[in-house]
Amino acid sequence: MEGYRAEESLGFYIGSVRSRLINALDVKLAPLGLTSAQWLVLVRVQARPGCTAAELCRCINTDTGSMTRMVDRLEEKGFIRRVRSQEDRRVVHLEMTEAGKALYPQVIPPVVDLLNVHLQGFSQEELDMLIGFLKRILANNEISFSGS
Template structure:
């Protein structure tokens, strides 16, 4: 009997809070999107022996080889310890090498190996296909708006 009397209040509660409650809440849907994209992304990178984190490090180095580890952390908004383990595995895989900075021995710089350079030709088309699958049916103007909105929401929480 109590269930029946609470039903209208449950509906009112849901209507008031549906923008934050799972499964209709904004944060929950962003999390689901992130999980689905990560899974698809990982599946596509796996044949290359690359993880999504390797991909973002490679992207930084393709843009500017020889970055200090601190600069990579800053660009990727990562904690140093996390990056160290990733760089260890990338070095073992033969994708990068680390060298001490010639002017400041406290700084380690990260350089692409030939194998890491070669992936610059192979991986971007694979990742673009994942992006296109993700954004299928969304017009270019909407994609641009989505990108701007994502940038703004990230900036809101990054401070």
């Protein structure tokens, strides 16, 4: 505790990296008419067709109001659509439209380019270790908050 310095802490660095990646991704995706937050929703809907907004909220760790606005915008742009469940009319599933499916491959190159720039100088082994460390932090978070 005595040696703790916020500006030198892991949390500070993780937050700074996240913030800078989001800002840079917003710039990279602007020509495609997307924000980084909308991109994340598209990625999840592509990976899990038929998911619900509530599932996305848990996955992305965002509130329902923000998610509703993002889904509204992506629907207005014609990239995703809401589909009522046939089994339970209260449930609304999300799926990619043809326009969304066509857009998706265009989104990958700017994202990969951005990550490659930020990961310059890292060996594959170092990258694998970094990802492993971050996964461990996330797993520890799940364990520590599963009982609350």
